[in-house]
Amino acid sequence: MNWIQFTGSVEMGLIYSLVAFGVYLSFRTLQFPDLTVDGSFTLGAAVFASLVTVGVDPGIATLAAIFSGAFAGFVTAWLSTHLNMLNLLAGILTMTALYSLNLRIMGRPNIALLGEKTILTEWFSGTTAFVSTHFLPLFLVTFLFGALLYYFLNTRLGLAVRATGSNPRMGRAQGINDHKMIWLGLSVSNALVALAGALFAQVHGFADVTMGVGTIIIGLAAVIIGEAILPTGTILKALLACVIGTIFYRLVIAYALNVGGFGLQASDLNLVTAILVACAMLLPSLKRRVKAFS
């Protein structure tokens, strides 16, 4: 693996860390397997790309992307809480609807952003490249939102969201409106994912209607790998594990696909991901067995 492949993986890892935060919030904290993610990732990119190409400030376009993601999450939550829909189905429905909606927003399946203003060109053009071109801005964004999420999960409100995921009956007995907590949690979760989508579009210079396919798996892979290789006893450790897990995942993928000898090609990506997740899930029980022997 060369330096460009390495830093590219780290940059991708930083973007997808935001997805991992979102998936951690829905899947682990709320225990709501939310498949909206595949749609809201593209939604973020679509909203950003279509706004920026009509001349909207990239900062405002990114903000709009965040809010659009929050709304998508809210829709899934509402379908689940008010129509009593199975959580998986609610997510699939929103994701399916978003595919059409994203095409509507973009007006075409693909928007190129070459030469358009992005927050990278506007806010970080003066900074010298540290490690790689986009490392510093992406690191700062991930750090900022990771810190905000950490703060949120430790507030009274965040505690109520966590209680709802852990034991909704107890939450209600403490006066927590569990439906509202699911709305809030999924909105925040999908807002983070949409932000990742918007950042992805800015770094890679395009938005495409199919770019979100498999986002949920990448997020899950990151969370599960992170948990397998790092301790996750506290919120801080769990969020750190999300970041490390994502970067690790990206590096393994890059290694498997780029470094010769395996005979793998880019189209094998999903297979490699699936095997990686399976291995990561196997790891804790393997650890236990090894301990039992020694």
Added chain:
Amino acid sequence: MIRLQDIHVTFAPDTVMEKKGLRGLDLSINEGEFVTVIGSNGAGKSTLLNSIAGEVLPTSGSIYIDDDNMTKLSGYARAHFVARVFQDPLAGSCGDLTIAENLALAQRRGKSRRLSWALSRSLKQELKEVLKRLKLGLEDRLDTSMSLLSGGQRQAVSLLMATLSPLKILLLDEHTSALDPKTAAYVMDLTQAIITEKKLTALMVTHSLQQALRYGTRTIMLHEGKIIYDVKGEERSKLTSQDLLKQFGTSVDDDSLLLQGT
């Protein structure tokens, strides 16, 4: 004061599965009363508790706490007045949260929850003091995950959690029945001590006739969704569990309570 007027609860009405939980139950509980509730399986004990807590909304009838009509309020909206300890030790707290976080949650029962930091240093100190009364050494394990505690420890913490902020009524749903006898006695004594000390109004469902008479100030017996026996004061203090059994036998001809023993 808690008033329940002519409460009917019907589950799955107008279907073959139709089941009547409560059939015209009337009950007034004065402030400071500690009522124990007995009755055979399916008599409506849990339904009574769930109706007061708002987890089950009555088909007809009305529920008042002081002068506020609570009938239509759902559970979380009543939490300001109603505190609960569940039968299952795992149900009353969050295993994924730490002891301190669980207590912090309970400390704001029924109050608004916004974006201020949940566990301030002063709150932690306060919670430490609260935990000391359990004499379980938990005050030094504030940041331990709740899931690492034993059933008895969790139930004791649940009890503390329930009584941490002001309440109008404490609902105890056979909260010692899942514990071993020694731990059950410990939790029951703790319950009595807290209720006496804080002068709480409480309603405790129990399967043990002895427990029903030994604790509390008033005992009611439920059968088929109605109160069939209601005793307090001097008359109650003279009662033995044998008398209660006889009482039960004259009112009811099934022997399910007998089978559960004393």
